Amino acid sequence: MSDREECASVSSCDRESCEGCPSKEAPNFQEEMNALSDIKHVIGVVSGKGGVGKSFVTSTLASELRKAGYKVGILDADITGPSIPKMYGIHGPVEATESGSYPIIAEDGTKIMSINLILEDEEKPVVWRGPVIAGVVKQFWTDIIWEELDYLLVDMPPGTGDVPLTVFQSLPVDGIVIVTSPQELVQMIVKKAYHMANMMDIPVLGVVENYSYVECPDCGKHISVFGESHIDDVAKELGIDVLGKLPLNADYASKADAGKIYDVDFDYLEKGVEAIRAL
Secondary structure: OOHHHHOOOOOOOOHHHHOOOHHHOOOOOOOOOOOOOEEEEEEEEEOOOOOOOHHHHHHHHHHHHHHOOOOEEEEEOOOOOOOHHHHHOOOOOOEEEOOEEEOEEOOOOOEEEOHHHOOOOOOOOOOOOHHHHHHHHHHHHHOEOOOEEEEEEEEOOOOOOHHHHHHHHHOOEEEEEEEEOOOHHHHHHHHHHHHHHHHOOOOEEEEEEOOOOEEOOOOOOEEOOOOOOOHHHHHHHHOOOEEEEOOEOHHHHHHHHOOOHHHOOOOOOHHHHHHHHOO
8 A cells, every 4th residue: 555545644645745644644553551550751771783782881870879869679681691680699580569569689788680580490592583582572561560760771682683682672761871792793783783773762871881891909900801992083073071991890790699789889880870860
């Protein structure tokens, strides 16, 4: 069917006038949050590829916001590779009611929902196709009783596939943080995440470079084990802010493995926290 045949005023309009017609507007796929939830801001944490520490950045941002006195939740949208529950030392099952299910509350007060909190065996792989995974992510928004939150951080799987698209279309995302690492290949992938966000009219709050350097314990010198950083050049080209450059630190990995990620003594993401608070 042509554009003119779709329009109720076909006898009086032409192609140019149809451009402003309500029938040409993009469909709204946004889902309603659970009736018992009250979430002020939704922030997506994304990466163009895996292995750059996206979940670490998500949990660290959440921890810093909690320390600042905000009510924070994490929606773990990485269905096939969930790591947030392990980093916070929490386990399921979640509490289910007729009105929905409640997220698990970590020791520091962060509310968390992840596929690992509803699986009988946390080590069992999730072998589902994209549409099923996307449906679960939407249910984490519509069926979970988050109650009152200042910020809900969405830890997304890497890439620009079904789940990021679902989150961008289905949730009222206020902005995204892009996570990358120093390799030039990854810098190229940053642009894919940036352009996807622009296509979906989602603001990019900035980019975080993880694994940026190792600090020598003796002299304090920064050693670029993954090569020299190009993030400043990429950020300048795209017109976005660098929200932090995070070092490699064995203590961070130890705290994450122990389920105590919120105990990390961390001050490298002050710009990221301020960007979120400015929303």
